[in-house]
Amino acid sequence: MSESSPAQPILTVRGLTGRIAGQLVVEDVSFDVAATGVTALLGRNGVGKTSTIRSILGLIDRTGEMSLAGTRIDRLPTHRIVQLGVGYVPEDREVFGGLTVAENLRLAERDRSPRRDEVRRLFPDLHDRRDQRAGTLSGGQQQMVSLGRALVNENRLLLVDEPTKGLAPKIVDEVAVALAEAAKTVPILLVEQNLAVIRALAHRAVVLSGGRVVYDGEASDLLDDEAMLRRHLGVHDAGEAA
Amino acid sequence: MAGLVADDAVLELERVGLAIGGARILKEVSLAVPAGELLGVIGPNGAGKTTLFNVVSGVVRPTEGRVVLDGRDVTREPVHRRAAAGLGRTFQTSSLFPALTVLENVRLAAQADLGAAASVFRTPRPTDAATERARDALADVGLADAGDRLAGGLAHGEKRKVEIAMLIAMEPRVILLDEPMAGVGSADVPALAEVIRGLHRGGRTVLMVEHHLDVVLGLADRIAVMHHGELLAVDTPEAVMANPTVQSAYLGEGM
Amino acid sequence: MTQDDLTGSTGATGTGAPARASRRRWLLVGGGLVAVAALAVLPLLAIDVPGVLPGPTYTPGTLQLLAFALLIAALALSYRMLFGLAGLLSFGHALFFAAGAYGLGMALDAFAPSDLPSGLAFTAAIGVTLVFGLVLALTVGALALRVTGISFAMVTLAFAQAGSVLIRRNPEQATGGDEGLALDITHVPEGLVGVVHTRNLYWMALGVLVLVYLVVLWVERSRAGHVAEAARENELRVRVIGVRPYTVRLLVFVVASVLAAVAGMGYLLLQSGAAPRIATADFTLTILVIVVLGGVGYRWGAIVGGIVYTLLDQRLTALAGSPAIEALPDVLRIPLSEPLFILGTLFVLVVLFLPGGIAGLPGRIRTGRRSHPAEPLETTDA
């Protein structure tokens, strides 16, 4: 699974600082996303996980050095970054409510031969609702559209922000399976509150606190260390939600 | 259908149905919620849980059936009238007034019952009752210090808490919570659960849609299960968890 | 709609450290009183600001211009309440200004033959006009507020257009059509008639402005003001709290409209007449321009905007006819000799580069931050 050596991260972030309306929301953050597998980005509510992802994509004002597989991306506009092969699943789904499910997916297709069957296999419900306007879908259904939009292309990196938020346990399982499968071929930077999902998927973990990185290492080391969990994530019962 | 209804029910749904352009989104939902109960509502995505809340709160009008609040048929009443009658709710995606401060958001809820027309023009003071109530409500959810921040700048989890604080400040008797835990960090879940328990303990009736099963199981007196717009079962947590349909349609294998 | 850069204070945020806030409040009140006092003594002084005012401040020409500016500021202030506070983008505000001006003019006309004591007739005419403005505002507001966002703007535009056409049609010879309505001075107090009394008219205009300011302040600070502000942000949410945004909006709409009518009455007296121009959509647009130029986020922005605009309009016209401009080559001369071109361009530049308007300038300089209050155009409705 390693054309590039594991020492070569797919994404490097150095000194990333992001602002919204002049207000600092990400402060001097540095970390790497490994070239394979899932890297988890963790932290309590409001530490700036979403903002970090959005800064990487250039959706908010940012400074710092970032490269994707060796290409500097910190000065590129969002659409150019994405065209380099980045899939993005935003925090609040952000489906186009006025477009149909099919149109949402069609819009996302970048590749010459998009992986429509793949998406259809993962989320059969979407296929049945392809002509429904996405705005009338339930929250969970919208999440599937959002995931589908990222998975329909061949990517070099997926940025996934809280994909299981608001999903029924059964779907959480399915999404986790889908992500695990995707992770076999593409590295993922995953923000997730559900530690069970993290435990099942993530190899590495980066923990943010107060806008800065406070942990960067093996995911299992973090998850197994109660003291660290408590300190960084404020979690008391690591075995929760199992 | 009157036989279904318990005497002390504050909220009753009678054969409520909703069809939008041929799609039947709610089918004959009948439900009676006795005063003081905390009813969990679970079901797969798209089952119609949010829609049910929309019907109860008046955001959407059902195409069939009746909604009865405190013995009064409110099916045709607008949202604000139901809210004034003591029905509070939150939304699945947070919905605050982003340009107002946190305290102002909550104070709006606290002063919602504007009272006589003359008082509409009264200027609120930093010390008046509504502000006091708003501060207390913020303290209850652990945001006592956040009063002066703009609501638009809060992180997701904080927004959820502010929404609950707004509910507390409104002092409604019936509360609808739509996925209050969605997006809340694991660390804060227990605290928020405590806040909800507090809401309930004060004697209020709470309906809560939630996918965090452990939270639902820990809090709910009874659990209603929805599937394809129908009410599959309303029962104690134990009985619901043992139900095989619930297992297959909702829970899956578990991780 | 992102609300990212919402940092402009609307003045309604009265919380914060109470001690500091109250000191600030006293400073503001004091500053306001000083400003009003300074404006009030202007007619007694001979301040000459060449290039800005046509002459020393005691001369009728200058006082007339300043009084006009004050009335426009009052009108802008009432519009700001509608637009800045409640987020109601109305294209029909001019209608109420015209209702005040024409209403009073027609009422005075109607009372002219009567042998009521003049003072009484004058007061009665004002009373009748206020009631007329109120009823008109209630009717238009009740209908237009059934819709929101752009639709609301269009309904108000349509009503104003109808009003404007009606005025120009000159039904029953009542409005004077294109030629406008002349003020019948039979019952107008002598102190408000003639160039020698321009000073009194100036003080009247100042009085109107102060009155409008106080009412606006009161409404914005009230619970109704807060609810209106919240409804601007998220209508459904307000309904879920148990308030009907419609009622509160109607309230704000009616108050703003009646205030506009008051300014309109002042205008009639000052100008000794009313012209159909004040009922057109263009006039509403001008008010909108003034409010934005001054800064939507601030009450005093509307005042500054009104004064600056009026003076600028007057001065640019003077500039356009000046020999310096005449001598320029065509490419420069043609645009520069059109005051509206300069004003329009200036306005575009302000919106682009000075989002807080003139009033936002000090704040920008202080914090180096952008600040502009953004109003959602389309409120959520389900």
Next chain:
Amino acid sequence: MDTVVLLLVTGLGLGALYFLVASGLSLIYGLMGVLNFAHGSFLTISAFLGWEVGRRVSDGTWLGLGLSALVGVAVGAIVAAATEFLIIRRLYERHIEQALVTVGLSLASVALFEGIWGTDPIYTERPDWLTETTTVLGARIPNDRFLLIACAVLVLGGIVLFLHRTRYGLIIRAGVENRHMVTALGIDVRRAFTLVFAIGGAAAGLGGVLASVYYGYVSAHLGSVLLIFAFIVTVIGGLGSLTGAAIASVLVAVLQQFANFYLAGTGDFVVVVALAAVLLVRPRGLLGRTT
């Protein structure tokens, strides 16, 4: 009978003109949320430049008119695209400010046109056929009305096809809702928006040249006259709905004709009443989306 026919057909002709203005307005508003007060100016400048070129080449002939139309369309598209590129773009998603900027633009541009071309209307020449009439069911219909109607139908068809059959149409429709997300899918949405303005401007440009044929003059206020009705039509039809705008254009214009003729010149009032009535019954207009 022939009066009714006359009123109907001339109403259709006027409706066609309304639609040519409203189509761009509706497109730009519906897709980008920009209430474009400068739309009238796009129309006016196109009419002026179209006239300037047309008369120099061949005044009052079909060739001249054709050239005018081409120039008008091109000018409309270019001016609109430039407006978007240089000004509107800086204010993306700040819809109120965008509308305000266009207000400023329209004030400034009308003044500029007055400075350049004077305040008096400039009377134009047109091909003879257009000044003649054709008798339909006893009514003598001026021929230029037919030209207007034909152009409006073509424009309607063209734009609808564009939006629903092309990828750009899809991008535009999505970009309206959430610009950030469209860029986050790897699409340069700004180009799409410039395109929308260009299309709207081109329709207005054609409308401008045709308006100068219809009115027989060009003047700095040509656009403002039509703009208010175009706004009303857009709202009645349902913001963003092109078909709605088309239907509303015809309804409004025909209603106006009949009211002006039979109800003592009350056309304007009837239109206002119609607007209020439609919005009160259907707050989102005739064909507006109902979410």
Next chain:
Amino acid sequence: GGGEGGGDASTAAAVSVGMITSQTGPLAAYGEAYTAGFEAGLDYATDGTGAVDGREIEITWADDQGNPDTAVAKAKDLIGQGTQILAGTVVSGIATSLAEQAEQNRVLYISGPAATDAVTGVNDYTFRSGRQTYQDVATAGTFIGDPAGKKVVVFAQDTAFGQGNLAGVQAVLGGQGATVEGVLVAEDATEFTPFAQQILQAAPDLVFVAWAGASSGAMWTSLAQQGVFDVAPVVTGLGDVSTYGAYGEAGASISFLNHYFGGASGTDVEAAMIASLEEAGATPDLFSPDGFVAAQMIVHAIREGGDTVDGMIDALEGWTFESVKGEITVRAEDHALIQPMYQVKLVQDGANWVPELVDTVDADEVAPPVAGE
């Protein structure tokens, strides 16, 4: 200039005159013609000195922008600075406002080309230097000979101007036994074809058209297309030079009433005016005489008025003098300006249309009835 008349100037103070007219705005072109006429008239009346009996006339020009608010502000400013005489404006609405100011502040006001009848007899302080709507209408009446039993249709816009014309026709021709019917069109209407039909259905003997503004081209086209010219003579007022082309082919079929066009009267005064205008690089036009007359009246008022408003009013009331259009009288009762009018037709001259005099209508024949009686 006559500025150096040493001794005289020191004993007699200068007279300040405020001229308010449109230099910008929709009627700027009219304002320009009026202004040029005034300069020529002042030259003529003061023999090129710009002074009366050694007293300098200090003229302050102000731009009303076509906007009454601006005009009133300027007027107040001028009055505040001690101006004794105001004059000017093309805009009827402004003229009535200025008349109001003149009365309130007791200054003399000589209104400009504004045609509204309302200015005549409005108050003691207000005079006029141009013709009024009534005179236009009465001139139209001269086209049908004896109006008794004839049917006249007035086709006009539903504005104060149009209504004024209809009322005028009803008074003038109706009074002489004609049946007068109005076809009033909403000002904002853009489609005139149906109204042309309406005119045809009325089977008129004379169609009087009172139209202003940009839509006139479309209106004339509609009348021509529907064949209105085939059924009855059509009369309308001939505007300024820029409108000659507006009638298109219809121009040749219209009978025009006219206040003035360059060369209409052939008087000596006219020749002097044209010479003076041409020297200044201007051409004679519709409103040149109005400015010229205003200058004559101002000079006369200063000369005979004894420096008081009442004196000036007395001097002007009943004054008869030679002017561009011939002999003109300021009627004492209501200050109407009694003057001749013209019947004109347009003829094609190459690509242009030029006016040609058909007949001169006597001043008395078109004199309005005394206002307020």
